[in-house]
Amino acid sequence: xxxxxxxxGVLVVLLSCAEPGREVATTVQSPFFTADSLRDEGSxxxxxxxxRQLRDxxxxxxxxxxxxxxxxxxxxxxxxxxQSDSARAGLAQAMRLSTGDRNRVGWTRxxxxxxxxxxxxxxxxxxEAVGALDLARATKDLKLEAYAHDALxxxxxxxxxxxxxxAADSTSLAMRRALGxxxxxxxxxxxxxxxxxxxxxxxxDAVRVYEEALAIHRRRNHELGxxxxxxxxxxxxxxxxxxxxxxxxxxxxxxxxxRLQNHRGMGFNxxxxxxxxxxxxxxSAARRHVESGLRIxxxxxxxxxxxxxxxxxxxxxxxEARPSPAEAALRAALSLADSAGxxxxxxxxxxxxxxxxxxxxxxxxxxxxxRAATAIADSLGDPAAQFQALESEGAALEAARRGAxxxxxxxxxxxxxxxxxxxxxxxxxxxxxxxxxxxxxxxxRLLLARKRPADAxxxxxxxxxxxxxxxxxxxxxxxxxxxxxxxxxRLRERYEARGEVKDEESRTRLDREIGDITAExxxxxxxxxxxxxxxxxxxxxxYRAAELQQNLMMNSNRALLAxxxxxxxxxxxxxxxxxxxxxxxxxxxxxxxxxxxxRTAIERxxxxxxxxxxxRRAYEHLVAPLAPGLVQHLLVVPDGPLAHVPIEVMIPAxxxxxxxxxxxxxxxxxxxxxLTLLQGPKAGGWERTxxxxxxxxxGAGGLGEPAERGATATDISVALxxxxxxxxxxxxxxxxxxxxxxxxTRATPARWLALDPSRYRYLHFAAHARVSDRRPEDxxxxxxxxxxxxxxIRRLRLRADLVTLSSCETALGRRVRGEGVIxxxxxxxxxGARATLVTLWRITDQSxxxxxxxxxxxxHAGVSPAEALRVVRQKWITGSGPSxxxxxxAPFVLVGESRSEAGQRGSKQGVTLTERSDGGGRSSENxx
Numbered sequence: 001x002x003x004x005x006x007x008x009g010v011l012v013v014l015l016s017c018a019e020p021g022r023e024v025a026t027t028v029q030s031p032f033f034t035a036d037s038l039r040d041e042g043s044x045x046x047x048x049x050x051x052r053q054l055r056d057x058x059x060x061x062x063x064x065x066x067x068x069x070x071x072x073x074x075x076x077x078x079x080x081x082x083q084s085d086s087a088r089a090g091l092a093q094a095m096r097l098s099t100g101d102r103n104r105v106g107w108t109r110x111x112x113x114x115x116x117x118x119x120x121x122x123x124x125x126x127x128e129a130v131g132a133l134d135l136a137r138a139t140k141d142l143k144l145e146a147y148a149h150d151a152l153x154x155x156x157x158x159x160x161x162x163x164x165x166x167a168a169d170s171t172s173l174a175m176r177r178a179l180g181x182x183x184x185x186x187x188x189x190x191x192x193x194x195x196x197x198x199x200x201x202x203x204x205d206a207v208r209v210y211e212e213a214l215a216i217h218r219r220r221n222h223e224l225g226x227x228x229x230x231x232x233x234x235x236x237x238x239x240x241x242x243x244x245x246x247x248x249x250x251x252x253x254x255x256x257x258x259r260l261q262n263h264r265g266m267g268f269n270x271x272x273x274x275x276x277x278x279x280x281x282x283x284s285a286a287r288r289h290v291e292s293g294l295r296i297x298x299x300x301x302x303x304x305x306x307x308x309x310x311x312x313x314x315x316x317x318x319x320e321a322r323p324s325p326a327e328a329a330l331r332a333a334l335s336l337a338d339s340a341g342x343x344x345x346x347x348x349x350x351x352x353x354x355x356x357x358x359x360x361x362x363x364x365x366x367x368x369x370x371r372a373a374t375a376i377a378d379s380l381g382d383p384a385a386q387f388q389a390l391e392s393e394g395a396a397l398e399a400a401r402r403g404a405x406x407x408x409x410x411x412x413x414x415x416x417x418x419x420x421x422x423x424x425x426x427x428x429x430x431x432x433x434x435x436x437x438x439x440x441x442x443x444x445r446l447l448l449a450r451k452r453p454a455d456a457x458x459x460x461x462x463x464x465x466x467x468x469x470x471x472x473x474x475x476x477x478x479x480x481x482x483x484x485x486x487x488x489x490r491l492r493e494r495y496e497a498r499g500e501v502k503d504e505e506s507r508t509r510l511d512r513e514i515g516d517i518t519a520e521x522x523x524x525x526x527x528x529x530x531x532x533x534x535x536x537x538x539x540x541x542x543y544r545a546a547e548l549q550q551n552l553m554m555n556s557n558r559a560l561l562a563x564x565x566x567x568x569x570x571x572x573x574x575x576x577x578x579x580x581x582x583x584x585x586x587x588x589x590x591x592x593x594x595x596x597x598x599r600t601a602i603e604r605x606x607x608x609x610x611x612x613x614x615x616r617r618a619y620e621h622l623v624a625p626l627a628p629g630l631v632q633h634l635l636v637v638p639d640g641p642l643a644h645v646p647i648e649v650m651i652p653a654x655x656x657x658x659x660x661x662x663x664x665x666x667x668x669x670x671x672x673x674x675l676t677l678l679q680g681p682k683a684g685g686w687e688r689t690x691x692x693x694x695x696x697x698x699g700a701g702g703l704g705e706p707a708e709r710g711a712t713a714t715d716i717s718v719a720l721x722x723x724x725x726x727x728x729x730x731x732x733x734x735x736x737x738x739x740x741x742x743x744x745t746r747a748t749p750a751r752w753l754a755l756d757p758s759r760y761r762y763l764h765f766a767a768h769a770r771v772s773d774r775r776p777e778d779x780x781x782x783x784x785x786x787x788x789x790x791x792x793i794r795r796l797r798l799r800a801d802l803v804t805l806s807s808c809e810t811a812l813g814r815r816v817r818g819e820g821v822i823x824x825x826x827x828x829x830x831x832g833a834r835a836t837l838v839t840l841w842r843i844t845d846q847s848x849x850x851x852x853x854x855x856x857x858x859x860h861a862g863v864s865p866a867e868a869l870r871v872v873r874q875k876w877i878t879g880s881g882p883s884x885x886x887x888x889x890a891p892f893v894l895v896g897e898s899r900s901e902a903g904q905r906g907s908k909q910g911v912t913l914t915e916r917s918d919g920g921g922r923s924s925e926n927x928x
Contacts, residue, residue, distance in 0.1 A: 031057075031066070032073075039073065040184060042224030042260045044080045051077055068097040068104055076111050079118060082263055082300035087115050106135030106144050113151040117158065120303030120340030126155035146175035153192055157199065158304070160343015160380040166196030177508050184225065187216040191229055199344070201383040203236050205518070210236070227256035227265050234272060239384065243280055244774055250276065267296040267305040274312040278319060286316055304345075307336045311349050318352065323359040330356060347377045347385045351392035363400045370396040387415055391439055398442060406450075409443040413462060437463060441566035448571070453582035454545040457573045460564040461542045464637070464670035469542075471794065471830035472676060491517045542672045545580055552675045552897075553577040557632040560671055561623070561647070565640025574626035575671075583625040588640070594618060595641040602649050602886040603841050611886060612651060615658065619650035633664045633866065635897070637671055643815060646840060646893050648873065649886045658886070661874040664866040666835075667895045669826070674897040677834055686799065687759040690739035694727025694766040695720045696747035696784040723766035726806065726849035730764055730856050749786040762859075763800050763833075766852070769807035769824065773814045776822045781805070790827040798832035802865050802896075806848050811838040811893060825895050835865060835896025847888050851876075855892075865894055 030036075035050035051074035058067035075090025091112055098104035110132040116125035129151035136145035153168035173189040190213035197206035210233050217225035230253040237246035250273050257265030270293035277286035290312045297305030310333035317326035330353050337345040350373035357366035370393040377389035390412035397405035416436055440463045447456035494514050501510065543551075553560060553576055560575040563585075570585045585591065598618050601611035622642070636647050648660025659665075668674040697719075724743055731741040740755055742748075747767070757763055768782040780789040805824055813823020825836040837855075839848075851872065858868035869892065876889040883889065 032069070035073070039077060039080075041222065042262055044077050045261065048074065048077050048081065064097065064099065068094060068099075071097055072108060072111060076114070079111075079115050080264075082118075082302060084115070084119055084301050091115060102135050103139040103141055103144065106132045106139065106141065106148075109135065110144065110147055110151055113155070117151075117154050118302070120336070120342075122155055122159050122341040126152070126159075129155055142175060142179055143181070146172050146179065146181075149175070150189065150192060153196070157195060158343065159341050160346070160376075160382065160385070162196055162199040162343075163381050166193065166200060169193045169196050174508075174511075177511065183216045184220065184222065187213040187222075187225055187229075190216075191225075191232060194229075194232055198232070198235060198239070199382045199384070203240060207233065207236055223256045224260055224262060224265075227253045227260070227262065227269075230256075231265070231268060231272065238272070238276055238279075243276060246276055247273070263296055263300045264302060264305070267293050267300070267302055267309070270296065271305060271308040271312060274309070274316075278312065278316055283316060283319060286312070290316055303336055303340055304342060307333050307340070307342060307345050307349075310336070311345065311352060314349075314352050314356070318355055318359065321359070323356045327353065327356045327360075343376075343380050344382055344385045347373045347380070347389050350376070351388050354392040354396050358395060358399045363396070366396040366399060383415060387412055387436060387439075390415065391436070394439060394442055398446065406443060406446045409439045409446070412439040413443065413459070417462070438567055441564070441569070444564060444566070444571055445569070448582055448584065453573065454580040456571070456582055457545050457562065457575065457580060458542070460562065460571070460573070461545075461671055463564075464542070464672070468669055468673055468826055468830060469676065472673070487517055487520060542670070543675055545575065548671050548675060549575060549577050549580075552635065552671060552678065558635065559629065559631040559633075560635045560637070561626070561628070562637035562671060563622075563639040563642055565642070570622075570640070572622065572626050574628050576629065576631075581626050585622055585625055591621060592641045594621060595645055598649070599645050602645065602890055605882055605885045605887050611649070615649050615886075616651040616654070618645075619652055619659070623647075623650060623652075631663060633666070634659075635671070635674055636665060636667045637669070637674075638667065643821065644840070646886075646890050648893075649890050657877055658873075658890075660870065660890070661877045662870075664864075664870045665894070666866055666897055667893055668897065669821075669895075673829070677829070677897040680834070686761040687738070688740065689737040689760065690730060690734035690762045690764065691742075691752075691755060691757060691760045692727040692730045692739065692764040692766070693742045693747045693752060693783070695724035695744055696742075696767050696782060697745065720766065720768065720845050722845040722849035723806070726766045726852050727764065729849075729853055733856055733860050734762070745784050748784045749788060749792075752783065752788075758797050758799055758832075761799075761801050763798070763803045764806065764852075765804065766806040766848070769805065769810050771809050771812045771823060773812060776814045779813055779823055781807070781824065790822075790824070793824070793827035794830045796831040798828070800828075800833045802835050802837060802859075803828045803833045804837040804852070805839070806837075806843075806852055807839065808842040809839060810836075811840045811895075829896060833896065835894055837865065837869075837892060837894050839891045840893060841887075841891050843891055847883070850883075851889065851892060869894060 031054060035047045035054060038044075038047035038050065051070055055067060055070035055074055058070055071090060071094040075087050075094055078084075078087035078090055091108060094111070095105065095108045098108055109128045113125045113128035113132060116122075116128060129148055132151065133145060133148035136142075136148050149168045149172035153165045153172065156162070156165035156168060169189065169192040173186070173193055176185050176189050190209045194206040194209040194213070197203070197209065210229050214226065214229040214233070216222075217229060230249045234246040234249035234253065237243075237249060250269050254266065254269040254273070256262075257269055270289045274286050274289035274293055277283075277289060290309060293305065294309035294313065296302075297309050310329050314326045314328075314330035314333060317323075317329060330349055334346070334349045334353070336342075337349055350369045353369045354366045354373070357363070357369060370389070373389040374393050377385040380386070390408055394405050394408035394412060397408055416439070440459055443459045444456045447453075447459065491514065494510055494517065497510060548560065552558070556577060558577075560573070562573045562575070564571045565588060568588055570588055570591050572583055572585050574581045594614075594617065598611070598614045601614045634647070638647070646660070646665075648658060648663075648665050650659050651657070652659055666674065668677075727741060727743060731739045733739075740760075742751055742755075765781055770778065770780055770782060770787075772778040776790055778789075780787040805828075810824050811821065813821040813826065815821050825838050828836045854872045854875065855868050858871050859865060863871070873889050876883045878884070
């Protein structure tokens with residue numbers, strides 16, 4: 001929920017408005033106890049008559065102090081119920097009852113500030129907050145001073161002055177902690193600080209304080225507080241492209257708001273859900289929430305919510321190609337936003353009006369709106385608003401055929417990468433670019449129009465796999481940055497300790513320490529980035545096309561095939577040592593249909609009569625326009641739905657075999673990742689050759705019923721007899737070179753880790769896997785009495801040339817635009833592996849064992865993994881029976897690149913990455 005909603009929902013000054021120097025009792029003996037408790041819980045309708053009864057009773061006995069207090073809270077409860085006229089009349093009476101007492105006047109002006117803010121009168125709200133702060137200092141009322149800073153933060157934030165808002169809210173939080181105020185008031189202040197962090201692009205910090213606030217509310221079962229913080233957490237998930245998680249949080253927040261009949265919260269949640277569904281392309285759901293949000297906000301006189309709802313309506317009309325009604329809604333929203341002085345909304349609405357003007361082919365008007373949006377955004381300091389303004393300006397300039405459009409798109413990309421680089425202490429940074437790739441597509445489009453394919457490729461490369469590069473750089477630089485690691489560990493310890501301490505003095509001390517550690521980590525990160533900005537960049541800087549040509553395509557036998565799947569158009573590149581070719585391959589919608597048809601045809605043997613024709617058409621549409629030459633080793637960087645199919649199945653010419661029979665293939669989430677792996681620390685020096693693990697959870701020799709290698713929770717409990725046979729055969733093959741074997745109930749995480757996997761050249765898993773594209777943290781390899789999940793894998797320090805995950809769908813996971821798939825392969829590369837052999841779909845237990853037997857015999861003979869795959873594919877393709885169908889030989893793909901792959905005999909292949917729901921498994925027509 002926005003800052004306005006947060007303040008309105010959580011402000012807990014229930015028992016702190018007594019006359020100066022007087023502490024109001026918080027026991028049941030207080031006449032205000034019941035009304036205050038109901039108000040604290042969000043039960044404003046029930047609290048309202050109780051405050052009126054208190055007011056009337058104190059008037060009878062002429063108790064002026066309590067009469068003023070009852071009048072003040074009675075009036076503010078009207079505000080919470082969105083009855084503005086009654087709230088204003090009540091506050092005017094409260095000011096009269098203050099009888100000139102400066103402390104009472106200060107508290108009354110504070111409540112006036114919040115009332116004015118809710119009505120969209122931000123300048124007046126700010127003036128009242130300043131007045132309350134002056135009176136707080138004059139009367140030495142520290143509580144009033146703390147809340148006055150909060151009111152200032154509210155006004156600053158809604159006007160778009162986010163740095164000033166964060167400073168005011170941080171001061172309020174520090175004062176509340178020092179005063180030992182209730183956990184509820186601390187939680188409310190934490191929420192406000194989180195809003196400031198979010199608007200300044202500091203998402204990790206925002207999540208940290210939101211989660212602390214949410215924990216407080218959950219302990220108290222405070223539904224109103226939970227609704228507010230859940231909404232704000234959803235805002236973070238939306239901003240980082242985590243749409244499903246955001247939707248879950250918003251629906252939970254909406255349920256709390258509806259149960260409490262909190263119309264403000266209901267309006268905010270409907271607005272946020274409308275934005276989310278509109279972004280996801282579900283226009284019918286978006287319209288339902290737009291209409292609900294607009295009705296609630298208008299009926300209750302909620303100006304800010306009405307502005308957001310009108311903007312959503314305008315964007316929905318634009319999405320449905322109705323520019324005239326879109327412009328009408330957007331102009332109505334802009335009128336309200338400009339009159340109230342809402343900051344960020346004044347930018348976003350103008351950005352939407354740019355799109356409306358372009359749709360009407362009114363280019364001059366689009367340019368005027370865009371320049372106005374940029375001017376406002378530059379004054380706010382909100383990176384999201386600045387990016388949105390640049391995106392709109394670039395679109396307007398491109399529509400006007402102005403050369404400056406490219407410069408604007410490049411500025412937006414630079415801003416996005418700078419913003420992302422400031423995020424720390426987590427993986428939130430991975431999704432910042434996902435909803436904002438339109439500027440990359442715009443730059444690519446313009447560069448290709450100018451016949452600059454290499455520069456266009458470099459823009460595409462800047463959008464790819466940045467999280468993985470950072471994880472790899474972090475792994476390689478661990479020893480050099482041991483101090484940073486110690487600081488991060490200390491920071492985690494301090495967070496955990498803070499949740500356990502009870503006294504406010506200790507919490508305040510821990511907060512200071514947390515702040516100091518965070519500042520030190522930020523400083524070190526900035527210094528490291530500055531140090532790397534002009535050199536090789538560690539592995540943080542994407543490589544230039546010329547660097548890739550020289551160091552990755554080092555001979556005429558290697559080429560790079562790369563794709564960029566834009567919002568509407570798909571682009572492709574073919575890079576060799578001497579040339580860069582690019583092409584616009586077609587519309588995303590039509591190519592998505594083709595790729596889906598191809599995957600259906602190759603995944604199941606029942607489609608044997610279909611797949612060759614579809615595979616030929618796929619090559620004609622997705623490869624042939626790039627005029628590819630004949631190469632022995634192809635490096636592939638897929639994107640979008642292309643992550644769902646192996647390029648090897650495509651057929652280059654009529655009556656020719658699939659491409660995978662004649663060429664080696666290596667996949668990667670980016671060309672920079674592939675070159676980084678190639679130029680990594682020199683391989684070799686392994687103490688052991690092979691660590692094989694098979695059929696975890698089953699006693700050695702116990703076959704039982706065959707099963708799939710892991711698609712469902714039920715499947716993963718069933719034995720994999722051929723997985724055990726597979727592991728035994730691989731162990732026997734490498735035994736003389738130093739091999740170890742874990743089977744059945746001995747295949748536990750503890751035993752696997754005790755063998756020290758960093759000692760081995762090859763790591764092999766023949767087991768169930770569970771893969772989730774919704775919750776990456778749920779993805780794991782199933783071992784006996786435990787699992788290896790992504791977080792645990794990332795913490796490993798591996799030197800393996802190859803990690804084989806012989807299970808179902810181990811190439812899958814959560815697909816993040818620009819990052820690739822966040823799954824098992826991603827985690828093993830981050831941990832130090834040079835390559836992973838993984839699967840794109842469900843594999844049968846016996847078929848997987850047969851394929852792995854052939855693959856490891858080639859590997860044992862001395863060829864590279866990519867060449868071993870090519871040889872086995874060729875053998876199976878030219879054979880007879882079921883093994884000739886791609887459902888049997890095509891799911892196995894290889895991601896990664898090492899020095900051995902660049903030689904004459906080798907090539908490691910990469911993962912073709914896909915997005916599927918929870919899965920895993922293996923079978924003998926059951927699946928792994």
